Amino acid sequence: MQLVVARIGRAHGIKGEVTVEVRTDEPELRLGPGAVLLTDPASAGPLTIESGKVHSGKLLLRFEGVRDRNAAEALRNTLLIAEIDPEELPEEEDEYYDHQLMDLDVVLADGTEIGRITEISHLPSQDLFIVERPDGTELMIPFVSSIVTEIDLEEQRAVIDPPPGLIDDRAEIASSRDAEDDESGDDA
Template sequence: MGAAHGLRGEVRLWTFTEDPMSVTRYGPLSTRDGARRLEVSQARGAGDHLIAALTGVTTREQAERLNGTELYVARDKLPETDEGEFYHADLIGLAAVDAAGTAIGTVAAIHNFGAGDIIEIAPPRGPTLMLPFTGAVVPTVDIAGGRVVIETPEEIDGEEPDLG
């Protein structure tokens, strides 16, 4: 959630959903730790984000205290995915292996800092690896098999990659 908007408790809200307005239909959204629940009662588009009214937030001061709060939709409220589709949250905790099946680590997170998705892999030892989700790294997602296969263009061309 971003800064307050106006005087009546509205906030700037960035969504990571196919349809940004769907946040009005998910019911209460929760903070990461589940300690707080907020419901979007009204929203309208404003460029790359929404201006949203939240149930119980009626003043600018209340809205300002929410700046920077990340809100999450309960998994069971999201629509089912089609064959071959997945939510980023489905990848967290999966094993990450190379094309030969050698363990690289575990998927720790998926990030997007504005230039595309980044997959973060936690190896058994050492710092995490941050790899582009598309382009330099072409992952094959096998949720049923519990793994993500990381293939670099070098592997696709028959050369050994350097994954760090």
């Protein structure tokens, strides 16, 4: 099974290093020296990691055979893909690989069906479940513990406790202006 573990960013310096946007919770395992990664587009790889380091909060990688800025810049926006055993599980108990979450049924605590996870979007601040509803519309559900309260892989479901307005139009709207109007008693 294949797992996207990073996206190559811009070149760093003149000796072939690149910045990478990490897309795995286990970069030390997936992006260490000697790792051989497939690429998307496939024509860019496979790439073997020669070395890596953290600089100013960003991971920098150097690949075998990539020796200058031009070669590094040519790799920009390439996805790095690791081949993993489908039975392998993340080290932490509350972590999941994307393939484990795809196609899970999304339900409320009372069992009300919301939809099915069709995609997982990895954003800098948080991950989002893209959920297809039975009527064909899509919802975006933040994958945070306060909203996604349970992942049950045996039952193939994700239980959510959404705030008002996330899955329906019944949002509770409150503003300071409404509070001022109520306090003043003016009907004008």
